[in-house]
Amino acid sequence: MLSDMQFMMKKYISLLAILTIFSVKGLVAQTAAQKSRLIDRVIATVGSSIILQSELEMQYAQQLARGEKPDEKVKCYLMQQLVTEKLLSQQAVIDSVEVSESEVDDRLNRQMQMMVRNAGGKERLEEFLNRSLLQYKEEMRTSVGESLKAQKMQQNIISSINVTPQEVKRYFESLNQDSLPYFNTEVEIGELVINPVLTKEEKDQFRQKAEGYRKQVLGGSDFGTIARLYSDDGSSVQGGELGFATRDSYVKEFSAMAFRLKEGEISPVFETMYGFHFLQVLQRRGEEVNVRHILVKSKPTNASLERAKAKIDSIYDRVVAGKISFHTAASLYSENNETKYTGGMLSNPEDRSSLIPVDALDRATFMAIDPLEVGQYSKSFIFQENPQANPVYKFMYLKSRIAPHKATLDQDFAKIQEAAKQDKVHRKLSEWFEQRKENTFIHINEDFLQCDELKLWLPDEKKTLAAN
Incomplete structure (x- = not known):
């Protein structure tokens, strides 16, 4: 019930x-x-x-x-x-x-x-x-x-x-106190993330692959067919077509190329944070442009992963030794822009509070923090958010752990506030x-x-x- x-x-x-x-x-x-x-x-x-x-x-x-x-x-x-x-x-x-x-x-x-x-x-x-x-x-x-x-x-x-603290309190008091929800274990955790970085020589293999696809298109092969067969972007199923979009819809390198070319023109191969692209402008409409593109993602090499592990382990050693605080290290060195500005601390996407139910964690993160005592750090581990994402290295920090409990206004204020x-x-x-x-x-x-x-x-x- x-x-x-x-x-x-x-x-x-x-x-x-x-x-x-x-x-x-x-x-x-x-x-x-x-x-x-x-x-x-x-x-x-x-x-x-x-x-x-x-x-x-x-x-x-x-x-x-x-x-x-x-x-x-x-x-x-x-x-x-x-x-x-x-x-x-x-x-x-x-x-x-x-x-x-x-x-x-x-x-x-x-x-x-x-x-x-x-x-x-x-x-x-x-x-x-x-x-x-x-x-x-x-x-x-x-x-x-x-x-x-x-x-x-x-x-x-x-x-x-909005709701005031008084309204939250009145809402909580209006609930049946004998049947308040029972919350699972919750944790406050932080992460420090290091991305593998490719050298110019390592990147060249991906650039050359993109250049090869571009040559096929320039040689008469159908752009849409090549995109469907080889592009690493989700738009491949549509032949690489992205639809009409404004300049600020894309990363700056992509926008610069898309809004520079004439209709029908095919760009040279260029690099963005996602990898190597080339595109064709299909149509312009005022301040919007419809393009199709082919992406070759720059995937980490074994050597780049080894360099990333060496870097994160060096940071980990300094944090554990007390030479630098976790929050300072995350702010300075973490390469996850969503968490580095919060000192590495993660938030609950449901209510934006700092407490996260352990059953909402991905398996890799749970396995990393489960054996930790409060205040400890996990060893670095390789992490891949989804099959399309590139792997990264991270280590975790366990700031606090709250045992399973019946809802209280003090411990669960953010959840009750959202319900109110x-x-x-x-x-x-x-x-x-x-x-x-x-x-x-x-x-x-x-x-x-x-x-x-x-x-x-x-x-x-x-x-x-x-x-x-």
């Missing part, structure tokens, strides 16, 4: 998920026979907007495309999303909330990358959609723009919400939607009267009908 606090936190997260705008919308092509049978119709009216059957089917098809099992009941939840989105986007227009073309393009490009990966390639996705990706993107541009406006509107509604804030956010959104419901004409087709998720939008007489 869940405790009251856990139940309420789950409830708020669930309710917020309903109110959150899911701006990624899919469109799955139907066969000619299906199209001949389908007559689009209005299934809901929300103020000055309508919701079409085809919009709902698009959302449902996207669920299926992500591998979820067919379930007609899901359409009730999807209708709830569409109604809330229409209310928010209408208010966004009134409040002059703007969404730029580059924001829409960025969302569409991310959506395309996800769909291409799920479909197993660009060609298979286009066959599935029964249209080109370019055509699909243009068809979806308006609805994605509307979704982004709604998302911004929702953020405007809740952006000023989410409670306040939920109430604010509920009040906002309640006001809009009273002042907005909302009509939902009788086919959806049995949807529990939609009953809050129905007038009293229809709620009675739905209950019967």
Whole structure:
């Protein structure tokens, strides 16, 4: 059984998920026979907007495309999303909330990358959609723009919400004290990271590989085919195409090359923090450019890994000997920019507190800190965040360890504060939607009267009908 606090936190997260705008919308092509049978119709009216059957089917098809099992009941939840989105986007227009073309393009490009990966390639996705990706993107541009406006509107509604310590205390005291959640072991830990660095000679093998691919393209080979076969970038499934983006979307070396060339021109091979690239400008549009590229990642050699280990072990020896503090060493020498400015200390991504549940740690980090006493340091070890990332060396510092315990206001203030804030956010959104419901004409087709998720939008007489 869940405790009251856990139940309420789950409830708020669930309710917020309903109110959150899911701006990624899919469109799955139907066969000619299906199209001949389908007559689009209005299934809901929300103020000055309508919701079409085809919009709902698009959302449902996207669920299926992500591998979820067919379930007609899901359409009730999807209708709830569409109604809330229409209310928010209408208010966004009134409040002059703007969404730029580059924001829409960025969302569409991310959506395309996800769909291409799920479909197993660009060609298979286009066959599935029964249209080109370019055509699909243009068809979806308006609805994605509307979704982004709604998302911004929702953020405007809740952006000023904070909770005071007194509100946190009142929230905690309102919970059933006999069924407070039981928290697992938590730790405060730090890390010092050293990346393997390649010499010029070691880098040359990767540069030469990129030069070889460029020669194939210049010699008449299809750029997209070479990208799909050999590029180390995630865009390879799209033939290396990145979509329209502004100058600040890329690292400076990539931007400098992308915005220097003319349409159709192929760049020389150049280096970024990711490795060696060459690119081709496909199209310019104002301050945006659409390029495709091929990346050859610079992967660590055995020699570079040995040099990194020697460097980190030298730092480790100085820290353990007390010649330099861990926090100073991390600030000076660690090559993880996310932690070096906090003296090497990690934070909990859930609530940004310094306490991290041990069951949220990756296996390598857990194995490093598990045998340590508070105040000790692990030996250096090789670490790879994911299969695509380059390996690095790191050693860990255990600052504190809190044993499993029932929630208390003193020990778990950050968690309780976040739960209290989410409670306040939920109430604010509920009040906002309640006001809009009273002042907005909302009509939902009788086919959806049995949807529990939609009953809050129905007038009293229809709620009675739905209950019967």
